[in-house]
Amino acid sequence: MKHEIINKQGATIIELKGEVDLENSPAARELLLKSIKDASRVLVDLSSVTYIDSSGVASLVEALQAAKKHNTVFALAAASEPTRRVLELARLDKVFTIYETVDAGLTD
Amino acid sequence: MSGIPPGGDRRDPRRIDRRKHPALSGHLELLSRMSGHLAVTLNIEETIQKALDLIVQFVKAEAGSLFLLENNDTRLNCKASVGPVDINGLILQADEGIVGQCVTGNRSRMVRDVSEDPDFDQSIDESTGFHTRSILCAPMNVQDTRVGAIELINKQGSDGLFSEPDLLMLQTLAAAAALAIHNARMAEELVEQERVSREIELAIEMQRSLLPRARAASFPVSGINLPAYEVSGDFYDYFELEDGRIYFSLGDVSGKGMDAALLMSKTASLFRCLGKTMHEPGALLATINKELCETAINGMFVTMVCGIFDPVSGEVRLANTGHEPPLVRAPEGTFRALPASAPPLGILPLAAGGEGILDETFRLGGGTLYIFTDGVTEGEIGNGRRMEVEGLMNIINEHSDRLVADQISAVVKRLQQTGKQRHDDITLLVVDDLASKPAGKTPPLLTRLTFRAEADELHRVREAVRQACERCGCTPELTQDLVIAIGEASQNIVRHAYKDVETGEATLEILHEKGILEFRLLDSAPPVDREKVKPVWPEVIKPGGLGVCMIHDIMDKVEFLEAPSGTGNLLRMVKYLENDADET
Numbered sequence: 135m136k137h138e139i140i141n142k143q144g145a146t147i148i149e150l151k152g153e154v155d156l157e158n159s160p161a162a163r164e165l166l167l168k169s170i171k172d173a174s175r176v177l178v179d180l181s182s183v184t185y186i187d188s189s190g191v192a193s194l195v196e197a198l199q200a201a202k203k204h205n206t207v208f209a210l211a212a213a214s215e216p217t218r219r220v221l222e223l224a225r226l227d228k229v230f231t232i233y234e235t236v237d238a239g240l241t242d
Numbered sequence: 243m244s245g246i247p248p249g250g251d252r253r254d255p256r257r258i259d260r261r262k263h264p265a266l267s268g269h270l271e272l273l274s275r276m277s278g279h280l281a282v283t284l285n286i287e288e289t290i291q292k293a294l295d296l297i298v299q300f301v302k303a304e305a306g307s308l309f310l311l312e313n314n315d316t317r318l319n320c321k322a323s324v325g326p327v328d329i330n331g332l333i334l335q336a337d338e339g340i341v342g343q344c345v346t347g348n349r350s351r352m353v354r355d356v357s358e359d360p361d362f363d364q365s366i367d368e369s370t371g372f373h374t375r376s377i378l379c380a381p382m383n384v385q386d387t388r389v390g391a392i393e394l395i396n397k398q399g400s401d402g403l404f405s406e407p408d409l410l411m412l413q414t415l416a417a418a419a420a421l422a423i424h425n426a427r428m429a430e431e432l433v434e435q436e437r438v439s440r441e442i443e444l445a446i447e448m449q450r451s452l453l454p455r456a457r458a459a460s461f462p463v464s465g466i467n468l469p470a471y472e473v474s475g476d477f478y479d480y481f482e483l484e485d486g487r488i489y490f491s492l493g494d495v496s497g498k499g500m501d502a503a504l505l506m507s508k509t510a511s512l513f514r515c516l517g518k519t520m521h522e523p524g525a526l527l528a529t530i531n532k533e534l535c536e537t538a539i540n541g542m543f544v545t546m547v548c549g550i551f552d553p554v555s556g557e558v559r560l561a562n563t564g565h566e567p568p569l570v571r572a573p574e575g576t577f578r579a580l581p582a583s584a585p586p587l588g589i590l591p592l593a594a595g596g597e598g599i600l601d602e603t604f605r606l607g608g609g610t611l612y613i614f615t616d617g618v619t620e621g622e623i624g625n626g627r628r629m630e631v632e633g634l635m636n637i638i639n640e641h642s643d644r645l646v647a648d649q650i651s652a653v654v655k656r657l658q659q660t661g662k663q664r665h666d667d668i669t670l671l672v673v674d675d676l677a678s679k680p681a682g683k684t685p686p687l688l689t690r691l692t693f694r695a696e697a698d699e700l701h702r703v704r705e706a707v708r709q710a711c712e713r714c715g716c717t718p719e720l721t722q723d724l725v726i727a728i729g730e731a732s733q734n735i736v737r738h739a740y741k742d743v744e745t746g747e748a749t750l751e752i753l754h755e756k757g758i759l760e761f762r763l764l765d766s767a768p769p770v771d772r773e774k775v776k777p778v779w780p781e782v783i784k785p786g787g788l789g790v791c792m793i794h795d796i797m798d799k800v801e802f803l804e805a806p807s808g809t810g811n812l813l814r815m816v817k818y819l820e821n822d823a824d825e826t
Contacts, residue, residue, distance in 0.1 A: 156733045157697035185704065187729050188789040189737075219722060223792045 137165060143240050146173035147211075151182040154190030162190060166197035170206045177239045181212035186220050198230065211239040269411060272300045276415055280422035289426055290322040293419045297392065298324040301408050303378070304396035309334065309341050310423070311390050318342060318390065325395065327370040339363040344379040345391045352409050353377040378404040380412045382420035389420045442472050449473055449503060452510045454480050460798035460818045462553050463488050465671035466650050468664075475502030476615050476669035477510040481517070488553065489517045492671040493546035494565065494615040496586075501539065509534065509544050509587070523548045523561040524601035527587065531563070531599070534588035543586040547613045549601070549673075556675040558611060561601035563587050568613040569635065570606065573679065575642065577635055606675035610646065612638065613673075617666035621657040629657065645757045645818060646672045676799070685755035688713065692749045695736045695765065703732045703750055707761075710752040714759055714819070724759070724817060727796040730789030731763050731813060739767035739811065759817045762803075766810040772802055 135158040136151040146169045154162050169176050178194065180186075194210070201208030209231040213221065221227040233239035279292045290308050298306035305325025309318040318341060320332040337346045343361045344351045354376050356362040367374050375396050382389040392412060397404045446469075453467055465478040475498050480490035491513045495502040512530045520526040527548055534544065547568055549560035562568065564586030567579035583600040592598060614634065621629050637656055641649045650670055657668055691706045693699040707728045711721035728750065735748050746766050753760040794800055799816040806812070 153701060155697070155700055155729065156736060157700060185725075185729070187700075187726070187733055188792065189733065191788060216722060220726060220792070223723075223726065223795055224788050 135162060137162070139165075139169070141173075145175040145177050145207075145240055147177045147179055147236060147240075149179040149182060153185040154183055154193070155185060155187045156189045159187070159189040159193045163193035163196060166193060167200055170197055170201045170204055170208060173206060175207040176201065176209075177233075177236060178208075178210050179212055179236050180210055180217045181214055181236075183214050183217045186217050188220075188224065191220060191224050191226060194230070195226070209233060209239050211236045268300070272296060272411075273414065273418075277418055280418055286423055286426040286430075287321065289422050290419065293415065293422070294322045294324050294392065297412065297415050298394060301378070301394055301404070301411060302398045303394035303404075304398055305372070306392065306394045307332075307341075308392050308419070309345070309390045311336060311345065311388055315388065318345065321390075325372075327372045329366070329370065332366070339366075340377050341379055341391050341393045344381050344393075345388060348381050348383065348388065350381065350409055350413055351377065351379040352404050352406075353379075354403050375402065376404055378408055378412055380409070380416040382416045382423070384420050384424040387424070389423055392416045392419065445473050445500070445503060449477075449507060452477060452479070452507060452514075454478075458798075458818070458820065460676065462551065462674050462676050463490050463672070464646050464650065464674075465492070466654060466669065468654065468668040470617070470664040470667050471498065473500060473503035474667045474669070475499075475506050476617065476667040477506050478613075478669055478671040479510055479514055480671070481514065483521065483550070486553065487521075488551045488673075489521075489548075490551060490613075490671060490673060491517075491546060491548035492565070492613045492615070492669060493544050494617075494667075494669070495544050496542050498666070501542065505534075505539065505542055505544065505588075509546070513546075513548065517548075521550060522601065523550060523559055524583075524599040527561050527563050527584070528592055528598045531587040532591060535591045543588040545582075545586045549611075551606075551611075551673050551675075553675075553677055556606040556608065556678040557603060558606055558673065559601050559603045560611075561599050563599060566614065566616055566619065568611060569631070569638075570604070571610045571612065571635075571638060571642070573608045575639060579631075606673070606678065608675050608678040610638075610675065611673040613671040615667065615669040617664070617668045618653065618657065618670055620666060621664065621668060622660050622662065623656055624660050646674045648757065685753040685758055685760055687751060688754045689752040690749065692747055693732075695740045695745050695748050695767075697733075697736055700729060700732055700736065704729045706750065707752065710754070711759070714754050716759070716819070720817075720819075723796045724761075727793045727815065728761055728763070730793050731761075731815065734789055735763065735765050735767070735811075739765050739770060757819050759819055761815040761817075763813045763815075764805060764810060766805075770802075770811050 135154055138149040140147045148165060148169055150162060166178070198208050211233040212235050213232055218227070221230065233242065276293055276296050280289055294306050294308050305323070305327065307320050307323040307329055310321050312319050316336050318334045318336055320329050323329045334342055336342055340351050340353060340359065340361045353359045353362070356374050356377055378394040379391055381391045394404070394412060396402070397408070457464065463480045467474055467476055467478055475495040476493065478492040480488055482488050493506070493509055495506045495509065509530060512533055516526050516529055520529065527546060545563060545565035547560065547562045547565045549558050551558050560580060562580060562582040563584045564582050567581045570578045570580065580602065619629055619631050619634060623629050623633060634653065637652050638649055641652045650672060653670060654668060689706055689710045691703060693703055704725050707725050708721055711724050716724065732748065732750065740746060748763060748765040751762040753762070793815065797815045798818045801814050803812045803814050
């Protein structure tokens with residue numbers, strides 16, 4: 135897994151890339167939790183995620199819960215097909231705010 | 243003078259002769275005009291009236307009428323008339339009067355003085371006030387089919403006598419008119435046939451819509467209905483109740499025509515409607531019986547089997563009214579027949595306060611229930627032999643390791659192999675206790691991969707699954723799902739199985755045969771608590787629980803088997819593949 139962080143229009147955009155599985159979900163978790171502490175608005179760009187497993191999904195859930203505590207706005211954007219399918223199987227596609235594109239997440 | 247045969251006297255001075263009769267061009271013109279009219283119209287009434295107008299005008303008769311045979315050729319109906327008296331609609335007996343003699347005897351008549359002809363019927367003149375002096379009459383027929391006759395009355399001008407050329411002309415025109423009428427009738431018949439066949443198409447469509455839609459291969463109930471002719475007197479149906487149980491039924495209406503098809507539709511609708519609220523098969527059949535008896539059609543009845551299957555426990559509650567005994571096949575291969583406990587439906591109302599229709603409750607225990615109509619057991623399989631119950635059991639045994647859909651196909655194939663027109667509908671319904679089925683024969687191995695139970699090995703496991711799925715021709719969507727499921731199952735081994743002990747190895751085996759893709763994950767860790775690997779959607783999201791739920795969502799079957807060495811855990815996951823034509 136690789137990642138990129140961009141600050142744009144007052145939001146922190148975290149772009150996750152590659153496979154977010156058991157091997158690297160701890161890194162993803164750490165990255166997300168840290169951003170939530172530091173930013174008022176966090177957008178996770180999932181467009182380049184080729185695979186995510188339940189541990190990766192759990193990191194996203196944990197980040198969402200932490201964001202609520204910190205009053206940070208937390209949302210997902212541009213979910214790739216594999217990500218979308220796993221969120222759907224995990225019945226979490228309605229739990230997260232998921233924007234069609236990163237830009238849509240920024241302007242909302 | 244009467245009854246001059248066609249052709250007449252060769253010495254007749256008025257016989258058509260091209261040199262002596264330049265008026266021949268007039269005959270040809272009339273023939274041409276009439277043929278034109280007759281060729282373009284398919285409307286009988288219009289055709290007849292036009293033809294008669296032209297003939298009367300040409301032959302210079304005072305009146306004319308055209309009679310058609312009807313009512314199985316027992317009477318003549320005047321369909322067109324020209325002249326001072328309108329006799330349209332006049333009905334005569336088929337042999338009445340000169341026209342009747344002409345039609346029944348199939349010969350032309352030229353009567354120059356009707357007062358001297360015994361066949362002449364005065365009554366019409368008396369009632370109409372018309373005075374008939376002479377008659378020219380020619381029969382109309384097409385090949386051997388009599389159609390009617392054209393009659394001309396009272397030649398106008400000169401000597402007031404019809405001539406031989408008049409008769410020849412009338413005969414020629416009558417033949418053309420007969421052909422036109424015949425064609426118009428055929429056209430009407432074709433239109434009617436077309437209408438009826440459209441009606442039948444709608445009926446077929448309607449009946450098809452009453453059958454349940456096919457489900458995934460993992461659904462425990464499936465069936466088939468192949469009508470011998472257009473519509474069927476058989477039916478089957480199944481649907482899920484809110485509690486997850488499945489209501490199913492199969493019926494056979496006596497008879498095979500449209501009446502049987504309509505009664506079939508009624509019975510099938512009653513089952514589907516009543517089944518929503520009446521969850522006792524015996525009571526439901528008793529209610530249908532009452533309804534059918536109230537509106538009985540003499541001599542028609544329905545044999546029916548109906549039951550409820552619980553896919554979790556494998557329990558079946560079944561009632562049989564007069565139907566051929568269904569068969570239950572135990573996993574060991576033994577069969578048991580379930581005879582009817584009541585007569586067919588629609589014959590006798592049940593006595594009030596009686597026992598009603600009894601149903602029987604039993605467990606399939608991993609076995610399979612087969613319900614079928616006599617179209618299956620009495621179906622011909624070659625050399626004049628019928629399939630019989632034994633033949634059906636043999637086919638089932640030969641294909642017992644196959645999916646139910648394949649078993650049904652095998653039965654149908656055997657019944658169709660003679661290539662002859664069948665005379666009875668083929669209907670078969672199968673309830674398969676998939677959940678309690680013992681692990682069957684192992685399908686051929688496609689891939690084996692041994693990996694360290696470490697997170698960095700999971701990518702390799704997923705790639706192996708992806709490649710195997712692609713080799714089996716899985717769709718990209720299914721491949722993605724199966725990669726997710728096996729990814730989660732392998733992840734659970736890494737996270738949980740070896741958590742308290744030194745990490746070991748695990749093996750993934752992927753097996754494939756037609757219709758089945760099987761995954762076996764074997765580890766050598768201490769036995770896992772199987773309660774923990776049941777799919778329970780968590781209140782608090784934890785990755786392990788989520789993974790198990792996802793596996794169960796994707797796979798058709800998930801179970802722990804005894805590990806071969808006696809230690810470790812062996813997780814078996816099965817996916818049934820639809821449209822899986824080729825074995826890998």
